[in-house]
Amino acid sequence: MAAVETHAHDVLVIGAGGAGLRAAIAAKAAGADVGLVCKSLLGKAHTVMAEGGVAAALGHVAEEDSWKVHFRDTMVGGKFLNNPRMAELHATEAPDRVRELESWGAVFDRTPDGRILQRPFGGHSHARLAHVGDRTGLEMIRTLQDRAVALGITVYMECTITKLVSGPAGATGAFGYWRTSGKPVLFTARAIVLATGGIGRAYEVTSNSWEYSGDGQALAYEAGADLIDMEFVQFHPTGMVWPPGVRGLLVTEAVRGEGGILRNKDGERFMWKYLPEERRAEYAATDEEAARWVTALSEGRSTDARRPPELSTRDNVARAIYTEVKEGRGSPHGGVFLDISYLPPATVRRKLPSMYEQFKELADVDITAGPMEVGPTTHYVMGGIRVDAETGATTVAGLFAAGEVAGGMHGANRLGGNSLSDLLVFGARTGAAAAAHAASAPSAPYVDPVQVQTAVTDLATPLERADGEDPYAIQRDLQEMMGRLVGIFRVEADLDEAIIGLAELRRRWRTVRATGGRSYNPGWNLVFDLDHLLTVSEAIARSARQRTESRGAHSRLDHTATDDTTWNGVNSVIFRARDGAMSVGTTPLPAMTDELRSLLRTGDH
Numbered sequence: 001m002a003a004v005e006t007h008a009h010d011v012l013v014i015g016a017g018g019a020g021l022r023a024a025i026a027a028k029a030a031g032a033d034v035g036l037v038c039k040s041l042l043g044k045a046h047t048v049m050a051e052g053g054v055a056a057a058l059g060h061v062a063e064e065d066s067w068k069v070h071f072r073d074t075m076v077g078g079k080f081l082n083n084p085r086m087a088e089l090h091a092t093e094a095p096d097r098v099r100e101l102e103s104w105g106a107v108f109d110r111t112p113d114g115r116i117l118q119r120p121f122g123g124h125s126h127a128r129l130a131h132v133g134d135r136t137g138l139e140m141i142r143t144l145q146d147r148a149v150a151l152g153i154t155v156y157m158e159c160t161i162t163k164l165v166s167g168p169a170g171a172t173g174a175f176g177y178w179r180t181s182g183k184p185v186l187f188t189a190r191a192i193v194l195a196t197g198g199i200g201r202a203y204e205v206t207s208n209s210w211e212y213s214g215d216g217q218a219l220a221y222e223a224g225a226d227l228i229d230m231e232f233v234q235f236h237p238t239g240m241v242w243p244p245g246v247r248g249l250l251v252t253e254a255v256r257g258e259g260g261i262l263r264n265k266d267g268e269r270f271m272w273k274y275l276p277e278e279r280r281a282e283y284a285a286t287d288e289e290a291a292r293w294v295t296a297l298s299e300g301r302s303t304d305a306r307r308p309p310e311l312s313t314r315d316n317v318a319r320a321i322y323t324e325v326k327e328g329r330g331s332p333h334g335g336v337f338l339d340i341s342y343l344p345p346a347t348v349r350r351k352l353p354s355m356y357e358q359f360k361e362l363a364d365v366d367i368t369a370g371p372m373e374v375g376p377t378t379h380y381v382m383g384g385i386r387v388d389a390e391t392g393a394t395t396v397a398g399l400f401a402a403g404e405v406a407g408g409m410h411g412a413n414r415l416g417g418n419s420l421s422d423l424l425v426f427g428a429r430t431g432a433a434a435a436a437h438a439a440s441a442p443s444a445p446y447v448d449p450v451q452v453q454t455a456v457t458d459l460a461t462p463l464e465r466a467d468g469e470d471p472y473a474i475q476r477d478l479q480e481m482m483g484r485l486v487g488i489f490r491v492e493a494d495l496d497e498a499i500i501g502l503a504e505l506r507r508r509w510r511t512v513r514a515t516g517g518r519s520y521n522p523g524w525n526l527v528f529d530l531d532h533l534l535t536v537s538e539a540i541a542r543s544a545r546q547r548t549e550s551r552g553a554h555s556r557l558d559h560t561a562t563d564d565t566t567w568n569g570v571n572s573v574i575f576r577a578r579d580g581a582m583s584v585g586t587t588p589l590p591a592m593t594d595e596l597r598s599l600l601r602t603g604d605h
């Protein structure tokens with residue numbers, strides 16, 4: 001076997017978004033030698049795109065806020081499928097993680113008395129999102145990146161991991177290639193943290209960039225880890241719908257948080273119709289009450305007015321928009337109207353500078369003067385790798401996961417702002433746990449040379465084929481099929497068709513051919529992304545077929561009710577059967593303490 005460039009670390013972190021950076025910082029602080037790998041340039045992860053803010057019960061705007069309310073909101077938003085211990089740790093530790101970020105140099109927007117300002121978001125009972133205008137992720141990643149570099153963490157940029165090397169002792173290595181040269185590279189480690197983010201590229205209309213191809217979920221699954229709740233894919237209600245080149249690009253929930261009103265083509269404020277009956281009392285009863293809430297918000301004072309109906313949870317708003325469009329009440333380009341132009345132009349530009357520029361530059365629309373056109377876009381995956389709440393340990397020894405790639409925290413639906421806090425809380429915990437694992441593991445982990453050689457061969461094969469499938473054709477067919485058959489609304493017949501279709505796409509992928517050389521070759525790179533996308537798409541379709549109810553982001557037209565008799569407290573699990581086939585089953589939600597249960601029962605704030 002030809003020698004493969006190799007780097008050894010105590011802890012290898014794959015992914016340099018918020019979760020990966022925070023994990024790397026924690027592992028380094030615990031004394032580990034840390035390597036950090038990312039597909040693109042450092043700082044160019046999804047975290048940098050986050051706009052609205054990071055949720056933490058700091059109580060700076062609403063003094064009555066507390067971790068208990070945040071915990072409850074998160075569980076209610078997740079339709080009680082969240083791992084309760086994760087939701088508890090998240091709610092209790094997020095404020096400290098945000099203050100820590102501030103102490104490392106993050107400059108958040110301020111209240112008049114100089115504290116971190118917080119804004120409201122859908123499903124949060126109080127103004128809870130610490131933010132920097134609508135560029136929160138940029139500030140967060142800048143701060144974490146500076147800290148990681150200052151600590152001397154070794155960063156490997158433009159490097160894609162395609163396989164984990166594992167054996168009886170667990171995960172001991174990660175194999176990949178340099179995007180610059182296409183040459184193979186191997187990392188050996190005593191603990192590996194997956195922090196590779198989501199799966200949005202399985203769908204055509206998505207707010208996610210090319211990097212979100214489900215790599216971490218697929219790598220973990222191939223190495224023997226369980227995936228949970230993969231049916232829960234979040235379709236964000238507001239993405240751009242026009243022009244076609246930017247379809248899916250996110251329109252931050254902060255627009256609705258600052259008072260944005262949704263209307264259909266008839267000018268009807270349709271969200272009044274879609275509020276779930278059991279939660280209606282939490283929302284304003286009239287336009288006038290909603291307007292009072294917005295005015296109080298913009299003046300920075302508290303009010304007894306309740307929040308506008310546009311601040312219902314994302315799953316609900318996405319279904320409402322989809323239904324309005326489907327029933328013929330959509331905007332000219334197949335969306336609905338979102339209007340913030342009734343606020344003073346200077347306020348809109350100050351609160352939503354990126355949105356102002358985004359619409360001006362890309363759609364020639366001035367959002368201070370008129371409405372935007374918006375529609376649902378694939379945004380986030382609640383499901384992911386099954387992890388231990390305290391440590392982020394997966395079901396494979398030595399393999400950890402944090403951030404969007406991990407499942408459990410958000411249940412059936414994530415509240416906006418809860419991802420950035422998730423990254424900080426569980427990134428820190430997972431990095432520390434990985435360092436502790438590495439300290440107790442053998443100093444020279446065994447890395448199976450046969451697996452490495454197979455991975456080297458797999459890299460070369462698509463370039464060596466004289467004939468074969470075009471990777472772009474497979475990608476196009478995959479995305480079209482996932483949107484059509486495994487989208488916002490699902491039925492059994494469609495899901496069966498998708499599972500058969502995915503097997504056919506996998507068959508085509510086995511003969512895929514890439515042309516050109518290895519250096520910065522997007523077609524060749526896509527071959528490996530597709531491998532992962534096909535795995536996660538199958539996991540989504542199989543989990544969605546199994547869950548014969550509607551809950552959170554998973555809506556079945558043939559099972560429209562939430563079935564608490566069969567499905568309450570039940571997570572779905574994807575695992576690899578002995579024969580190598582993907583299997584789906586269920587597992588009970590981890591037990592909840594009496595204290596947490598009482599918070600849900602009484603709504604004790």
Ligand SMILES: Cc1cc2nc3c(=O)[nH]c(=O)nc-3n(C[C@H](O)[C@H](O)[C@H](O)COP(=O)(O)OP(=O)(O)OC[C@H]3O[C@@H](n4cnc5c(N)ncnc54)[C@H](O)[C@@H]3O)c2cc1C
Pocket residue numbers: 014015016017018019020037038039040044045046047048049050051052053054055136137159160161162176195196197198207208209211215216250379380402403404405416417418419420421423
């Ligand atoms: C437009 C947009 C706006 C958002 N706004 C908010 C918000 O306001 N508040 C909020 O809470 N959440 C928001 N979210 C969600 C949130 O940003 C993400 O869930 C979160 O940033 C994910 O962080 P992460 O660290 O898990 O992954 P990422 O930040 O995406 O990082 C993933 C990393 O993994 C690397 N990687 C992936 N695959 C491989 C591989 N095979 N080999 C090597 N490296 C790999 C990537 O290069 C990258 O470095 C938003 C998301 C989007 C897309």
